[in-house]
Amino acid sequence: MKKGFVFDLDGVITDTAKFHYLAWKDLADEIGIEIDLKFNEQLKGISRMDSLERILAYGNKSDAFTTEQKEALAEKKNTHYVELLQDLTPDDLLPGVQEFLNDAKAQNVPCAIASASKNAPFILEKLGVQDAFDAIVDPATLTKGKPDPEIFVRAAEAINITPAEAVGFEDAQAGLDGIKAAGMYAVGVYSGEELHGADLIVHHLTDISVAELLQK
Structure with a gap:
């Protein structure tokens, strides 16, 4: 029996990938690096600084900026992203999300957010679902990013269950790898990227019910 749910945010609850891409593309253009949607797939599910490092490596500019300059670039991207x-x-909630969260709350199933985004509280507020979640892991408190399982273990702890008692939802491979490494049942939400290692793959949360998942 499962006792709680742990959700990634982008690509599972809502789709802000297009905003991330626009903000990163503008920043990359500014520093003379050209990225496209195919490259952008590499940035899904990982932290802001890890994303910047991948962009700089792609443009052969890993050593072109100091740590302080990199932090400023990442903050500039985030400011643009938040504006978007x-x-x-x-x-902007993805299909089935509101109904699924309502059902979880009705059955007293605790839910947590495990997202690399530092903007998760703001996004959930804009979507009107902040009250559906009992905990949001602050990525600034983590020592490692996805695919490390730390964020998922922390999310389970925050809703007072073990990872083995949790169902995790992810749309990115790095996140799925983290869920499985944490020992959770993994639901992959297909958003165009081929996913490996999930226990179950759905296109939307309309494809599965709270009751079914609790029996996993």
Whole structure:
């Protein structure tokens, strides 16, 4: 029997990937690096600084900036990204999410967010679902990013269950690898990227019910 749910945010609860891409592309253009949507797949599910490092490596500019300059670049990208998020509304929830969260709350199933995004609280507020979650792991408190299982273990602890008692939801391979490494049952949410190692793959949360998952 499972006792709680742990969700990634982007690609599972809502799709802000397009905003991430626009913000990273503008920044990359500014420093003379050209990225496209194919390259952007590498940035899904990983932290802001890890994303920047991959962009710099792709443009052969890993050593072109100091640590302070890199932090400033990452902050500039985030400022632009947050500006793009201002128009988010509950209509931007992915199909089935609101109903699934409502059902989980009705059955007293605790839910946590395990996202690399430091903007998770803001995004959940814009989507109108912040009250559906009992805990949000602060990525700034982590020592390692996905695919390390740390964030998922912390999420389970935050809702007072063991990882083995949790179902994790992810749309990115790095996240799925982290869920499995934590010892959770893994639901892969297909968003165009081929996923490996998931216990179950769905296109939307309309494809599965709370009751079914609790029996896993």
